[in-house]
Amino acid sequence: MLRFWIFGFLFCFPMIAASGSACGCDSPELAEAFDQLYNFNFPAAHATVDRYIAGHPQQPLGYAIRASAYLFYELDRLGILESQFLISDKRIGDKKTTMLKPDPEVRAKLLRALNDAESRSTTALARNSNDREALFAMTIVMGVTTDYMALVEKHQIASLSPAKRSNSYAQQLLKMNPPCYDAYMTAGLSEYMVGSLPFFVRWFVRFDNVEGNREQGVKNLQLVSRDGLFFKPFAKILLGIIYLREKKPREAEKELEELAHDYPSNPLFRKELAKLSTQAGGGGSRN
Numbered sequence: 001m002l003r004f005w006i007f008g009f010l011f012c013f014p015m016i017a018a019s020g021s022a023c024g025c026d027s028p029e030l031a032e033a034f035d036q037l038y039n040f041n042f043p044a045a046h047a048t049v050d051r052y053i054a055g056h057p058q059q060p061l062g063y064a065i066r067a068s069a070y071l072f073y074e075l076d077r078l079g080i081l082e083s084q085f086l087i088s089d090k091r092i093g094d095k096k097t098t099m100l101k102p103d104p105e106v107r108a109k110l111l112r113a114l115n116d117a118e119s120r121s122t123t124a125l126a127r128n129s130n131d132r133e134a135l136f137a138m139t140i141v142m143g144v145t146t147d148y149m150a151l152v153e154k155h156q157i158a159s160l161s162p163a164k165r166s167n168s169y170a171q172q173l174l175k176m177n178p179p180c181y182d183a184y185m186t187a188g189l190s191e192y193m194v195g196s197l198p199f200f201v202r203w204f205v206r207f208d209n210v211e212g213n214r215e216q217g218v219k220n221l222q223l224v225s226r227d228g229l230f231f232k233p234f235a236k237i238l239l240g241i242i243y244l245r246e247k248k249p250r251e252a253e254k255e256l257e258e259l260a261h262d263y264p265s266n267p268l269f270r271k272e273l274a275k276l277s278t279q280a281g282g283g284g285s286r287n
Contacts, residue, residue, distance in 0.1 A: 022132070022176075022178050022179070022180050022181060022182075023132055023133070023136045023173065023180040023181075023182050023183075024061070024131070024132030024133025024134070024135075024136055024180075025061055025133060025136060027052060027061075029048055029049075029051060029052040030048075030049070030052060030061065030062070030065060032048050033045045033048040033049045033052070033065060033069075034065075036048060037068075037069060037072060038233050038262075038263045038266060039263050039264075039265035039266050040076065040265065040266045040267065040268065041265065042069060042072075042073045045069050046066070046069055049062055049065055049066045049069065050066075053066070058120060059120065059133065060116075060117045060118075060120035060121040060124065060133065060134055060137035060138075061117070061133050061136065061137045061140075063113050063114075063116035063117035063120065063137075064113070064114075064117040064121075064136075064137040064138075064140040064141050064144070065140070066113040066116075066117075067110050067113035067114045067117060067140070067141065067144045068140060068144055070106055070109055070110040070113060071110060071144050071147055071148055071152075073106065074102065074103060074106050074107075074110075074148075074152055075147075075151065075152070076268070077100065077103070078100050078102075078152065079100070080151050080152070081268055082268075082272075102152050102153065107148075110144070110148065114141050114144060114145060117137050117138075117140070117141050118138065118141050120134075120137075121134040121135075121137045121138045121141065122134075125138075130172075130176065132173065132176070132180060135169050135172055135173050135180075136169075136173065136180060136182070136183075138165075138166075138169045139166050139169040139170050139173065139183065139186055141166075142162040142163070142165040142166035142169065143162075143163075143166045143186065145159075145162040146159045146162045146163040146166060147159075149162070150163075163190075163207075164206075164207055164208075166186055167186055167187070167190045167207045167208060167210065168208050169183075169186075170183035170185075170186035170187055170190075171183070171187065171208050171209050174187060181223075181224070181227065182224070184220045184221075184223055184224050185220070185221065185224050185234070185235060185238075187209075187210070187220055188216075188217045188218070188219070188220025188221040188223075188224070189217065189221070189238070190207045190210045190217070191210055191211065191212065191213050191214065191216050191217030191220065192214050192217030192218065192221075192242065193217075194207055194210050194211075194212035195211075195212035195213055195214035195217060196214060197212070218239070218242065221235050221238055221239055221242075222235075222239065225239055225255075233259055233262065233263065236255040236258060236259055237255070237259065239251070239252075239255050240252045240255040240256055240259075240272075243255070244276075249276060249279070252276060253273065253276050253277070256269060256272055256273040256276060257273060259273075260273050
């Protein structure tokens, strides 16, 4: 049942392809915040998001991204972003995996940001059920909730509920004209995750418009990795994880090389690339 829950941590970073406005987001400040986040400069990312929120206090997206920054900081601090953690189902579900404990102060700030984003999204959706930014923000809110519950608090079963809600908001965005292409991230993740579950478990795990087609899930993620505007790197991270789990080190190495080149200040990309290169040089399997 725990299999592939790591893919949930990227629900909170849906991709924007084609144009940010298709998802109700075209802010240069938010693009800058994510660039800083990719480089693991969390203080700078928070400062940029704070400036955006100061100018747009009633817009939900800034608060959703603030919550994402708190989540990503905690995942990094706890070592959950390491490949040796991500590709092991046993480690994902093991409550004794790390000696570090969730930071209660970070948790409080994360929950407050989630509440701020959800309350503003709910207000906007009450006025217009097709408000793109509100739907996009709620996709992120439910994704961050999923990730924190499943990966930090280790409540994998309970995290199913927000995961389904995240997918539902993403599916609504995909039905619009033009569709919000960033939602293909969540849709692709849902397809791959459900398709990776044991057959008997699928009867109890139902996601809207998801058949459990792993190949289609990968295609959706590849679409985002090609055309993503703000969050293209996270599609590459996710594909890298999938390739490692499926014993395709060359494909994983290609994704890591591009990430390390584009985000030289991020030590994790360089570390994982060096690790993969060492394994290949020591006789690891290469496709």
